[in-house]
Amino acid sequence: MRVLLAALSLSAAVTGGWATFAPRSFYGDFPGAGHHWVSLLPAYNTHLISDVGAFYLAFALLFAWAAAKPARELIVPVATAFALFSAIHLGWHATHLDGFPTSDAVAQTISLAAVLIGSLAAAVLAR
DSSP, X not given: OHHHHHHHHXXXXXXXXXXXXXXXXHHHHTEETTEETGGGSSOOOHHHHHHHHHHHHHHHHHHHHHHHSOOHHHHHHHHHHHHHHHHXXXXXXXXXXXXXXXXXXXXXXXXXXXXXXXXXXHHHHHO
């Protein structure tokens, strides 16, 4: 459980830190390694990207806290809330893949589904 929660925290921290502290780079370069998933979507907005980054950082903190002090009363609501976000996030991205190379469309969908599955697994295992 601690490893799963730490992985969810790290995933959210990387995304959140990048979007919060380097929003233009996040827009142009996410997820890195020559891929550009965010810039294939609607226009750049510093405020929106920074807010999303802050959201991810807040969940990174909650997942790190849950990993350090695992308690059902914390894990279930945090993981369930992030699973709800992740399901909506995945649904939106899965229906907006125009212009994505096939390999990026598949990779993005798998990565978003993995976060959803990880969140759901944490909520279920904690029960």
